[in-house]
Amino acid sequence: xxxxxxxxxxxxxxxxxxxxxxxxxxxxxxxxxxxxxxxxxxxxxxxxxxxxxxxxxxxxxxxxxxxxxxxxxxxxxxxxxxxxxxxxxxxxxxxxxxxxxxxxxxxxxxxxxxxxxxxxxxxxxxxxxxxxxxxxxxxxxxxxxxxxxxxxxxxxxxxxxxxxxxxxxxxxxxxxxxxxxxxxxxxxxxxxxxxxxxxxxxxxxxxxxxxxxxxxxxxxxxxxxxxxxxxxxxxxxxxxxxxxxxxxxxxxxxxxxxxxxxxxxxxxxxxxxxxxxxxxxxxxxxxxxxxxxxxxxxxxxxxxxxxxxxxxxxxxxxxxxxxxxxxxxxxxxxxxxxxxxx
Amino acid sequence: xxxxxxxxxxxxxxxxxxxxxxxxxxxxxxxxxxxxxxxxxxxxxxxxxxxxxxxxxxxxxxxxxxxxxxxxxxxxxxxxxxxxxxxxxxxxxxxxxxxxxxxxxxxxxxxxxxxxxxxxxxxxxxxxxxxxxxxxxxxxxxxxxxxxxxxxxxxxxxxxxxxxxxxxxxxxxxxxxxxxxxxxxxxxxxxxxxxxxxxxxxxxxxxxxxxxxxxxxxxxxxxxxxxxxxxxxxxxxxxxxxxxxxxxxxxxxxxxxxxxxxxxxxxxxxxxxxxxxxxxxxxxxxxxxxxxxxxxxxxxxxxxxxxxxxxxxxxxxxxxxxxxxxxxxxxxxxxxxxxxxx
DNA sequence: ATGCCGGTTTGCAGCGCTGCAGAGTGTGAC
DNA sequence: GTCACACTCTGCAGCGCTGCAAACCGGCAT
Numbered sequence: 001x002x003x004x005x006x007x008x009x010x011x012x013x014x015x016x017x018x019x020x021x022x023x024x025x026x027x028x029x030x031x032x033x034x035x036x037x038x039x040x041x042x043x044x045x046x047x048x049x050x051x052x053x054x055x056x057x058x059x060x061x062x063x064x065x066x067x068x069x070x071x072x073x074x075x076x077x078x079x080x081x082x083x084x085x086x087x088x089x090x091x092x093x094x095x096x097x098x099x100x101x102x103x104x105x106x107x108x109x110x111x112x113x114x115x116x117x118x119x120x121x122x123x124x125x126x127x128x129x130x131x132x133x134x135x136x137x138x139x140x141x142x143x144x145x146x147x148x149x150x151x152x153x154x155x156x157x158x159x160x161x162x163x164x165x166x167x168x169x170x171x172x173x174x175x176x177x178x179x180x181x182x183x184x185x186x187x188x189x190x191x192x193x194x195x196x197x198x199x200x201x202x203x204x205x206x207x208x209x210x211x212x213x214x215x216x217x218x219x220x221x222x223x224x225x226x227x228x229x230x231x232x233x234x235x236x237x238x239x240x241x242x243x244x245x246x247x248x249x250x251x252x253x254x255x256x257x258x259x260x261x262x263x264x265x266x267x268x269x270x271x272x273x274x275x276x277x278x279x280x281x282x283x284x285x286x287x288x289x290x291x292x293x294x295x296x297x298x299x300x301x302x303x304x305x306x307x308x309x310x311x312x313x314x315x316x317x318x319x320x321x322x323x324x325x326x327x328x329x330x331x332x333x334x335x336x337x338x339x340x341x342x
Numbered sequence: 343x344x345x346x347x348x349x350x351x352x353x354x355x356x357x358x359x360x361x362x363x364x365x366x367x368x369x370x371x372x373x374x375x376x377x378x379x380x381x382x383x384x385x386x387x388x389x390x391x392x393x394x395x396x397x398x399x400x401x402x403x404x405x406x407x408x409x410x411x412x413x414x415x416x417x418x419x420x421x422x423x424x425x426x427x428x429x430x431x432x433x434x435x436x437x438x439x440x441x442x443x444x445x446x447x448x449x450x451x452x453x454x455x456x457x458x459x460x461x462x463x464x465x466x467x468x469x470x471x472x473x474x475x476x477x478x479x480x481x482x483x484x485x486x487x488x489x490x491x492x493x494x495x496x497x498x499x500x501x502x503x504x505x506x507x508x509x510x511x512x513x514x515x516x517x518x519x520x521x522x523x524x525x526x527x528x529x530x531x532x533x534x535x536x537x538x539x540x541x542x543x544x545x546x547x548x549x550x551x552x553x554x555x556x557x558x559x560x561x562x563x564x565x566x567x568x569x570x571x572x573x574x575x576x577x578x579x580x581x582x583x584x585x586x587x588x589x590x591x592x593x594x595x596x597x598x599x600x601x602x603x604x605x606x607x608x609x610x611x612x613x614x615x616x617x618x619x620x621x622x623x624x625x626x627x628x629x630x631x632x633x634x635x636x637x638x639x640x641x642x643x644x645x646x647x648x649x650x651x652x653x654x655x656x657x658x659x660x661x662x663x664x665x666x667x668x669x670x671x672x673x674x675x676x677x678x679x680x681x682x683x684x
Numbered sequence: 685a686t687g688c689c690g691g692t693t694t695g696c697a698g699c700g701c702t703g704c705a706g707a708g709t710g711t712g713a714c
Numbered sequence: 715g716t717c718a719c720a721c722t723c724t725g726c727a728g729c730g731c732t733g734c735a736a737a738c739c740g741g742c743a744t
Contacts, residue, residue: 003700005699005700005701006700006701006702007700015723015724016723016724016725017700017701017724017725018702018723018724018725019722019723019724021701021702022722022723025702027702028721028722028723029721029722030722030723031721031722031723034722034723048457049700049701050398050460050699050700050701051457051459051460052394052397052398052403052460052699052700052701053398053699053700053701053702053729054700054701054702055394055701055729056392056394056395056398056699056700056701056702056729056730056731057700057701057702057703057728057729058701058702058703058729059702059729061394070423071419071422071423071426072416072419072420072422072423072623074414074416077413077414077419078414080413080414080438081412081413081414081440084413084438084439084440085440088458088459093437093458093459094437094438095435095436095437096422096426096436096438097426098423098426098427115390115393116430116435117393117430117435118392118393118394226623226627230627255624255627256627258629259627259628259629262629281414281568282597282624285568285572285597285598285601286601286628286629287600287601287604287628287629347729347730347731348730348731348732349730357693357694358693358694358695359694359695359730359731360693360694360695360732361692361693361694363731363732364692364693367732369732370691370692370693371691371692372692372693373691373692373693376692376693391730391731392729392730392731394729394730394731395699395729395730395731395732396730396731396732397699397731398699398700398701398729398730398731398732399698399699399730399731399732399733400699400731400732400733401699401732
């Protein structure tokens with residue numbers, strides 16, 4: 001059977017299709033009497049608006065794109081879990097795209113070069129975009145950026161304060177008496193603004209404590225994943241003067257580093273303490289559990305959606321702003337040791 | 343600026359909009375001369391079809407829904423990584439929905455009760471659907487089920503052979519000399535057909551080896567996640583006669599169990615060997631690494647998409663079939679111990 | 685020259701909905 | 715009793731595309 005249309009409902013209710021539309025959308029004023037008739041007809045036919053038709057007529061798609069580098073990175077899937085229902089509540093669907101960290105793909109998307117699917121706006125977590133690429137984008141695309149790049153005034157940026165979070169993490173290690181603290185995950189500014197900010201926080205914490213930074217303990221890594229963490233740790237442990245702690249720029253890096261440290265026969269945290277970043281569930285179940293910076297993911301997800309929908313709804317482009325989200329430090333076994341009996 | 347339409351291209355090329363449409367879609371025969379003219383105009387205007395309009399006219403949405411219980415379960419996000427590009431290649435977008443394992447929500451979706459978003463077919467990984475719920479669904483909805491439920495002839499089911507995979511896993515433990523092997527993750531048939539199949543494989547492996555099954559070592563758990571694994575393991579270790587191995591019905595369960603075992607001061611695998619199921623990346627980085635059953639996820643993802651698109655394209659409903667996918671056992675440290683020096 | 689044929693191209697209508705502006709209706713003021 | 719006005723409701727056109735079937739065209743047989 002064909003789905004019932006506005007016309008079918010109108011016929012049954014004895015009104016015009018336009019009036020049914022008004023009732024469905026709550027648009028124009030409608031008398032109580034008419035509304036009742038229409039609503040009854042709607043219910044009787046179990047009418048559902050055809051979203052394709054509605055969106056075509058309205059000239060929008062009703063969809064937003066969420067673009068992340070890797071879908072199987074827990075941080076992103078946890079974030080998506082917050083984004084999808086929020087957008088759905090507000091009448092938008094979410095299309096997910098994964099870039100594999102391919103900068104060319106990211107650039108294409110924000111230029112709307114490949115219109116493989118329709119969307120009204122985008123939440124993007126870039127990995128390889130430099131400022132030039134960001135400037136070259138479609139200026140009419142409502143855009144919210146997560147992580148990495150701070151706003152240049154043409155888009156919104158939602159994220160935690162990487163500098164102070166990183167300072168907190170590093171200070172935590174210093175507070176435990178560690179003095180040779182590695183930083184794993186630094187990246188050149190062009191592709192990793194967030195990484196740069198974290199390194200800055202790391203330096204500030206040292207300065208705060210009156211400690212010098214051993215530059216050779218700052219390890220660059222192309223990505224924030226397990227293998228990078230493991231490699232970096234192996235490299236650090238091969239030194240004559242290995243570190244006694246490491247601030248890892250993601251929990252995955254920390255988990256990789258942990259694996260490498262344990263494989264090398266070290267005890268964590270006794271021989272080397274580790275702290276990560278992101279607070280993914282996995283870090284709460286590893287052995288030992290991973291201390292971490294926990295960003296307020298629920299707020300980030302909700303804010304990103306809300307800001308994006310505001311931009312989409314705005315008749316003229318809104319100025320791009322920085323939206324801060326909170327974070328807190330969660331100390332677990334990888335820095336504190338097995339304190340509790342549990 | 344308004345995006346160029348078929349009409350704009352037609353005007354520029356000096357042909358009718360219909361002909362442009364034919365060229366774009368490669369439909370009707372078009373002379374080389376005409377094609378050339380049109381293609382030039384297409385390129386000049388950088389024309390992209392409006393998918394909303396196309397789909398409305400064609401009477402389809404061009405989207406498929408992929409419904410999983412939890413997006414942040416690594417197994418599903420790894421699967422999605424295979425599904426999304428495959429669907430995109432074939433001209434379909436993927437809408438992701440997460441049910442939180444809510445059976446009512448799942449039921450609603452397959453009955454198409456809530457048409458919050460348009461889709462032409464669905465790939466569903468159910469968690470709480472019994473056979474009755476499956477039968478009550480919208481019969482016109484092309485459906486492919488992953489895991490859990492085998493086909494009743496009205497939809498396709500894609501999955502590995504749970505029985506033989508589970509037998510392999512259990513046999514591996516038996517082969518290592520373990521004799522008190524727990525099974526963690528059993529579920530009542532109504533909601534967990536896959537769990538039942540795994541338990542069956544577990545029994546068969548015992549029978550093959552001429553061993554009796556200690557029924558009290560089969561532990562039921564509502565879900566397949568870390569906390570379930572940890573709880574189950576604590577419960578098992580509290581017994582006077584704890585097991586010396588456990589076959590866990592997912593890697594997450596195994597990771598949870600591992601955590602609990604280590605917390606209790608046991609050595610893995612010396613005191614208790616563990617094997618999981620799913621081969622998620624996390625299990626390759628845990629300490630120790632987790633032995634597991636590795637399903638051929640790439641094939642599952644590709645096959646699910648292909649079958650679904652076939653069902654969507656079919657003029658009359660296709661008979662539902664079982665599509666097997668391969669699996670293999672990967673033995674790692676949680677059963678073998680630290681064999682390699684690495 | 686006429687008719688016929690197969691291959692190309694086109695026009696029409698419509699997918700189901702909404703924006704807009706106009707038509708209809710009832711009420712109160714004069 | 716008449717007019718103006720505010721409030722409801724409706725009709726039309728169109729979003730951009732495709733299905734369908736008719737129209738067209740050149741070439742060939744008669």
